Amino acid sequence: MNDRFLAIDWGTTNRRVYLLDRAGSVLETFRDDRGVLAVGPGGFADEVAAIRARMGDWPVVAAGMVGSQRGWALVPYLPCPAGADQIAGALHEVAPRTWIVPGLSDPRGDVMRGEEVQLLGAVHAGLAPADALLCQPGTHCKWARMADGAVASFSTSMTGEMFALLKQHSLLAEFLGGPVADGPAFRAGAAASADPALLTALFGVRAAALLGLRAVEDSAAHASGLLIGSDVRGAGVAAGSDVFLLADPMLGALYTAAIAQCGGRAHLVDSHAAFVAGIAQIWSLVRDR
Incomplete structure (x- = not known):
C-alpha cells in the first residue's frame, strides 16, 4: 500500500519537499536552495536518495524544472487543454518509484512547468472555481484560463x-x-x-x-x-x-x-496549499494502478 508519498516542487533555484499521507495532508516539509541549477549532471538520483533517507522510503512525484533540459530528464510537454487525468496519465517514470510531472504547452506558443500543479490544485481544493481566470505573478507571470477544472489555455x-x-x-x-x-x-x-x-x-x-x-x-x-x-x-x-x-x-x-x-x-x-492539493490529486489517480 502506498499510504504516503513524497512530493517535490523542484524549481530552478529552490525546491520544497512535502511528505503527504493518503488523504493529501502534509506530515512534514522542508525548503532549501537545491534547485536544478545546484544539482550537477547525474546528481538527481543521489538527491532523491538523500530525501528518502531523511523523510522515508516512499514513492516520489516531482514537478517543475526538474523535467526540463536543465533537470533530471527532458519530459515532453502535455498540450492544453489538460486536466489532472491527462497529467496523471503522462507522468514520466525517471527511476523506480520516481515520477516527473510533464508540464503543459499552449498551442499558441507557450510553456509551463510546475505551475500547472498549483492551477489544478486551486480548483480541486475549492480555492478557485472550475471556470476562472488564475494568475501566478513572478519573474514570468502566468495567466491561465480554467474550464471545467482543466487548464484550457494560458499565457506568460x-x-x-x-x-x-x-x-x-x-x-x-x-x-x-x-x-x-x-x-x-x-x-x-x-x-x-x-x-x-x-x-x-x-x-x-x-x-x-x-x-x-x-x-x-x-x-x-x-x-x-x-x-x-x-x-x-x-x-x-x-x-x-x-x-x-x-x-x-x-x-x-x-x-x-x-x-x-x-x-x-x-x-x-495560498499557492503552497494549491500545490499540495494538485500533486495529491495527481498521485491519487495513479497510486493504485
Missing part, C-alpha cells in the same frame, strides 16, 4: 524580469532604487498603463524625476505600476472580472491594486 508575461532588467541595465537604472509597494505612485503607474504607449511612459519615468514632476524615490513604484498594470490589462481584466491570485503577499498586494484599477476583483489563493 515577462513582467518581473522586465522590471529587473530596467533596474540593472537601462537608462532608468539610477532612478529605480526606491521602494516598490502599493501606494499613490504605484497606482498612478497602473492607471497610466491604460495608455498603450508603454515604452513612452517608461521613458517618462526618468523625465518626470529630472523635471521634479515626481519624487525620485517614487520612480520604482511608478515603473512597477506601469508594467504590472500593462500585464493585467493585456490579460483582458476589465470591470467585473474576477482574478484568482496565487501570489506571495507583496506581489499579491501589487496585482490586487492593479486589478482594482481595471475594475476587477482579486482573490488571494
